[in-house]
Amino acid sequence: MTTKGATTPAVSIQGLTKRYGKLTAVNKLNLEADSGEILGFLGLNGAGKTTTIRILLDLLRPTDGTASILGYDCQKQSLQARAVVGYLPGELGVYLDLTGLEVLNLLAQLGSRPLNKKYRHELQERFEFPDKDLRRKLREYSTGMKRKLGLLQSLESDPPLLILDEPTEGLDPVTQESFYELLSDLKNRGRTVFMSSHVLSEVARVCDRVALLRAGQLALLSSVEEIRKLAPRRARVLFSEDVKLNESLPSGYQMIEVKPRVWTLAVESTLGGLLKVLAPLPVQDLELEEPRLEDVLIKYYRDDAR
Amino acid sequence: MNKGLILIGYSLRRVRTLVLSMASLLALFQVFLIIVADSLHRNGSFEQLGELMPPFVRQLLGPSFIGFMSFGGIVSLGYFHLAVVGSLVGLSIALGTTPTSEIETGFIDLILSRPVARHLIITRSIAVMVISTVAVLLMMLIGTFGGLNVFAAAGATWPKRSLILSLASNLALLMLSWNAIAMAIGAASRRRSVAGGLVGLLALTMFLLDYVARAWEPAERVAWLSPFRYYNPFEMLTGEPLSVKNLIVLAGISVCGFAAAYFLYNRRDITH
Numbered sequence: 001m002t003t004k005g006a007t008t009p010a011v012s013i014q015g016l017t018k019r020y021g022k023l024t025a026v027n028k029l030n031l032e033a034d035s036g037e038i039l040g041f042l043g044l045n046g047a048g049k050t051t052t053i054r055i056l057l058d059l060l061r062p063t064d065g066t067a068s069i070l071g072y073d074c075q076k077q078s079l080q081a082r083a084v085v086g087y088l089p090g091e092l093g094v095y096l097d098l099t100g101l102e103v104l105n106l107l108a109q110l111g112s113r114p115l116n117k118k119y120r121h122e123l124q125e126r127f128e129f130p131d132k133d134l135r136r137k138l139r140e141y142s143t144g145m146k147r148k149l150g151l152l153q154s155l156e157s158d159p160p161l162l163i164l165d166e167p168t169e170g171l172d173p174v175t176q177e178s179f180y181e182l183l184s185d186l187k188n189r190g191r192t193v194f195m196s197s198h199v200l201s202e203v204a205r206v207c208d209r210v211a212l213l214r215a216g217q218l219a220l221l222s223s224v225e226e227i228r229k230l231a232p233r234r235a236r237v238l239f240s241e242d243v244k245l246n247e248s249l250p251s252g253y254q255m256i257e258v259k260p261r262v263w264t265l266a267v268e269s270t271l272g273g274l275l276k277v278l279a280p281l282p283v284q285d286l287e288l289e290e291p292r293l294e295d296v297l298i299k300y301y302r303d304d305a306r
Numbered sequence: 307m308n309k310g311l312i313l314i315g316y317s318l319r320r321v322r323t324l325v326l327s328m329a330s331l332l333a334l335f336q337v338f339l340i341i342v343a344d345s346l347h348r349n350g351s352f353e354q355l356g357e358l359m360p361p362f363v364r365q366l367l368g369p370s371f372i373g374f375m376s377f378g379g380i381v382s383l384g385y386f387h388l389a390v391v392g393s394l395v396g397l398s399i400a401l402g403t404t405p406t407s408e409i410e411t412g413f414i415d416l417i418l419s420r421p422v423a424r425h426l427i428i429t430r431s432i433a434v435m436v437i438s439t440v441a442v443l444l445m446m447l448i449g450t451f452g453g454l455n456v457f458a459a460a461g462a463t464w465p466k467r468s469l470i471l472s473l474a475s476n477l478a479l480l481m482l483s484w485n486a487i488a489m490a491i492g493a494a495s496r497r498r499s500v501a502g503g504l505v506g507l508l509a510l511t512m513f514l515l516d517y518v519a520r521a522w523e524p525a526e527r528v529a530w531l532s533p534f535r536y537y538n539p540f541e542m543l544t545g546e547p548l549s550v551k552n553l554i555v556l557a558g559i560s561v562c563g564f565a566a567a568y569f570l571y572n573r574r575d576i577t578h
Binding site: 060 | 309312313316320411412413414415416417418419420421422423573575576577578
């Protein structure tokens with residue numbers, strides 16, 4: 001399998017628009033995912049994530065704009081583009097009278113690379129998905145087992161780019177952990193992962209960058225570290241006796257929760273101003289929490305919901 | 307292996323139970339008709355049966371009535387009995403809407419996320435239909451000729467082999483044309499039930515149109531629209547040769563339907 005030059009972005013989306021009648025699902029979206037990175041693709045339901053992913057796979061045809069995968073145009077060179085992708089849909093649509101093995105074998109035969117049984121077994125071991133489960137009919141599968149099967153079919157050809165729609169939905173915590181470890185291995189081997197997720201802690205843990213969609217448009221594109229810097233720190237002040245908040249806080253501080261002996265504040269500036277306020281009070285302890293990605297993203301989500 | 311062949315093999319495995327069950331049932335039906343014809347022949351009941359028929363039915367069937375009320379006519383009935391034609395058209399519609407079913411379930415997402423060209427999905431479905439049609443009609447022919455050899459009484463006049471083969475060929479093209487119509491409508495639909503229901507209703511309407519037009523002059527003017535118009539078993543029973551014109555029209559409907567299916571499926575959004 002040859003792909004275009006090393007500097008070619010794994011995913012490149014330029015002015016992508018998809019309209020359904022009057023509804024605009026994706027609106028002039030521009031986005032690039034670099035080779036070797038894990039890009040979290042976020043947004044509320046209906047923000048346009050799945051539509052974008054389906055355009056990348058040529059399942060949907062864009063109204064305007066272009067998208068390419070490793071330099072291959074997703075519509076004009078669709079076969080070449082899909083040859084380098086492993087895809088996990090949000091919902092695994094399968095016929096329940098088939099066995100997991102039948103599904104895997106069919107899809108492996110349709111892929112661009114010969115099946116590497118050793119790698120398949122390695123993945124099965126990681127996900128604790130033995131052969132005997134693969135030989136069962138899909139009607140006997142739990143949600144989690146279907147998800148594992150979905151992951152197996154997307155990963156087993158070891159493609160340069162993985163497009164994963166809600167990959168850990170329905171997985172138990174142990175398998176989730178195995179999946180995160182696998183993502184780390186894939187990244188170390190130079191694979192690119194383009195994943196949508198609603199689990200912000202997961203995004204914070206595994207993604208290098210985050211692209212947040214709002215009403216079909218890119219609302220935020222930044223590294224996880226940069227986004228964390230945008231988030232206010234949280235300070236928790238514990239008092240040795242009950243206190244009352246008599247004066248307003250200086251700018252840069254926002255009270256989140258007030259209890260007689262505990263205050264929780266969002267701190268957007270240095271701590272100096274807060275220490276002045278606390279000086280006359282019977283402070284027992286002061287705890288500072290690291291900025292959380294969720295705090296920034298939730299703010300964007302709330303703006304979207306409005 | 308070629309991706310088209312992989313898809314054909316997979317789809318044949320999925321439909322084999324349905325197709326083989328139907329083929330076996332229809333083959334048994336041929337044998338059953340031969341046993342009935344044999345019984346009527348032994349008892350000399352064909353004339354009595356003919357007299358029982360109302361005059362308007364005799365008038366409607368014309369000279370073919372005599373051909374029908376014979377050993378050969380009853381044996382041939384297995385190729386134009388309403389239940390046989392209905393089930394074969396039903397099978398054609400079911401197979402024709404397979405691509406729609408794959409979209410509805412989401413299975414096509416997994417297939418088309420591989421480097422598989424969209425036209426292969428339609429080509430695969432046509433190949434599966436052709437193979438299924440050949441399998442079903444072959445089983446029916448085996449039922450007919452096997453049944454004749456085993457159950458037909460000596461002295462009974464067998465239907466000509468050319469008649470049975472003509473009926474089977476014409477029926478095959480009728481099936482193919484309904485498959486093509488179903489595939490074209492299915493290629494523009496999101497739900498198999500909607501596409502299948504629509505084509506089923508259309509088939510029933512076209513069948514009734516053809517039926518009514520045989521007795522009611524005004525309907526005759528639009529009866530050419532019905533694919534059933536191009537399958538005339540009663541004419542063949544009177545010794546008319548297989549109409550090449552009918553075959554061309556049915557083949558034309560099939561080609562147009564399949565072309566529309568390719569076009570629509572290739573342009574559509576795959577969304578469920």
